[in-house]
Amino acid sequence: MPVLNDAARLVVTGGNLAHIVTLNADGSPNVVCVWTGMDGDDIVSAHLNTNQRKLQNVRRDPRVVLSYEPKTRNDQDIDEHLVVYGTARVEEGGGAELLQRLAHVYFGDERRFPDMDDPPAGFVLRVTPERVTGWGPWRD
């Protein structure tokens, strides 16, 4: 059974920011927010620049966490959130195409993004989910 159930997949693909944690060389945590989608059972994000800290971090230590706020509340009136623990890897190419696909979701329209004539191929950060926590209907 996939680690992410249908409710969790909807959060990942529903235009919610992912707070992604990677580990710096000194073991300290690094956090940025990214757009995400699913590719099969993996969570994917798109990046144009290989020198980004989070990509450098993942190449050295693949342990990552993604957390999301779906802006829903549970029956106790508490804000729900989804936390996904997984293992990440960086794939060459495909970044520009994925970024355009995600832009449609996150902007909610058909604009061109990135708005450049010849974007670099970029990179895809691919996370294989291993464990889910948080508040919400993430366990069937």
Add this chain to the structure above:
Amino acid sequence: MPVLNDAARLVVTGGNLAHIVTLNADGSPNVVCVWTGMDGDDIVSAHLNTNQRKLQNVRRDPRVVLSYEPKTRNDQDIDEHLVVYGTARVEEGGGAELLQRLAHVYFGDERRFPDMDDPPAGFVLRVTPERVTGWGPWRD
């Protein structure tokens, strides 16, 4: 000058969830969402149970990150987010009082929380901010 400017303080105190990252004994990151407020220039959160993983982690390694989504967009139509790097410590007592204060903010009403007659004193997790990143007007 404080690390958090007025705009950042408003995010921390404005009823936004904090995604807090702490480090497990094996160096892997742990993430949970918590309610936060300010006490002077520190970010504070309230906890009733001392056995929480995040409190155990902070006692061993004080490096933490808190990230927030204020649900605002910048002039490029990108969702803003605030990331605060800091050093944390756990203080004995004061947890129940702080939890009640934060409940007023996060629920937006005057309900009693926790709704128990004699709550434990609990703990306050106090984070001294050291560095701010993210997308938003966090640097004056």
